[in-house]
Amino acid sequence: MALTTENKEVIIIKTQKKDVSYVIKSLLAGGVAGMCSKTTVAPLDRIKILLQAHNKHYARFGVFSGLAEIVKRESFVALYKGNGAQMVRVFPYAAIQFTSFEFYKTLSSSLLGNGSHFGKFIAGSSAGVTAVTLTYPLDTIRARLAFQVTGEHVYNGIIHTAKSIVQNEGGILALYRGFVPTLCGMVPYAGITFFCFETIKKFFLKTFPVLFSKQSSKDSGGVVLTVPAKLVCGGLSGAFAQCVSYPLDVTRRRMQLAKMDPSNGKYGYGMIKTLVTVYQNDGIVNGLYRGMSINFLRAVPMVAVSFSTYELMKQYLELDTGIDS
Template structure:
């Protein structure tokens, strides 16, 4: 009995580690694009007139090249538990839904959505602080460091509730985003292994009877999953950022709830320049991010013998 519990704990640790490493690798790769997206979405006065690449150039010129990764330390603190919880809970939810509706095609969709919501609820305050830090401009810092940001938000913006501003929009967007992302990747993975095992798959390094995707195939499947899921959920992401930044924006009264935020953004800026502003940069972000995340997760799982 004791040995069974030790083995189960060992598996849990390995799954959490695989998910956390995957998330950190993915976010570091797209860190500069992530910060640029935040500045463009929130129409920062210094950068709102620029396109994606000009904005990145101006950030590097004005604040220095490393400023493109501003907020990345906070991102790593946030993303490790976020990704660990998301990937781990996806595996658990998938098994749970399979016991309820065996063979049901959309079990993976439900499991992905459930995993996304679980990870958001557990780590949202970290995302709030990371967004505030990334929005700062060198020489105009509102927050001295991460602990100072937590203290300032807590004491000046309403306590614990201030850390969850915008979470409703995040959850609404996460349901289709995580669901479609996990569903698309796992479905493509199963199809590739089933239909073209000799070309698109190879033997697991620890288990010759198990097939895993080749690296380039995994990257392609993850990138496609990211592109599809992002298209579905992007307006909610715009609303989430506006609500998170409401306290530091001049017209903050417009961004108190998800629907009022969506209406305000649409009324002021329209569909393309408002609700879908920054979508092109999000494709540049999310495609490599999801490609790296799923690929690293699959590789670490294989490396530690989880397959």
């Protein structure tokens, strides 16, 4: 029976509402996942920033001794300094990243085929670039706040930090200092992370279905990864990605903090010059990969919690069809 014009309009309206609902739920799932993961590793994030930029109070410490020194010198709450700005940034960042990944993955599947490994890498990279472009100023603000030591505060909050940077360091573009190395690092980092997660997830489901999967609670009859399996997939994905992109993360931090700390002033003149200066002054291990041990300690649980929470939220919000592919 042919559909009337009125029936077609009703179908279109229902489809549009469903699409809007899906996007909102997807943004919520991604945002919650990002907040949970970043809060989990917030103390490690702060000591990483302090060590990366050679803060004079913490330069001689290691990871755990540095954390203990923060508590001793400042307070336990100081372990989470900058986390407020991080939460303001990470909810839209993670929401955009995960939601756009689903969009790019669907798009790449239609263009390159559902099983394309290159398509998954491109989808992950595109999602990372989209998210970081829209939220980067908040990352700069958060780094400035986290770098401060109690008693030597330059900034007293998110708004004050943003206003000070814009007014004193050259306008809005100052909030994007370090953006180029971030983009250069984001392409391999996000691409490898999403690619590895999707690939390892598929491998676990096909090779060890009894050990790593369970029946979906949905009516589709499909299977999904267990929570421990999701943590393993996320952790391995984060570890692989960090090895490739870490020197650019160090470069970004040096450029972000160049105008705040006189000892970092020489690092604010472009990505290549900053990379070369870090290498010449501090070498590879103590320069380009300084804080890498912390990054492994934080990246593995961070990515594990992020992907696990996102997958669980998808199932809870009925975004998951029950078939992990």
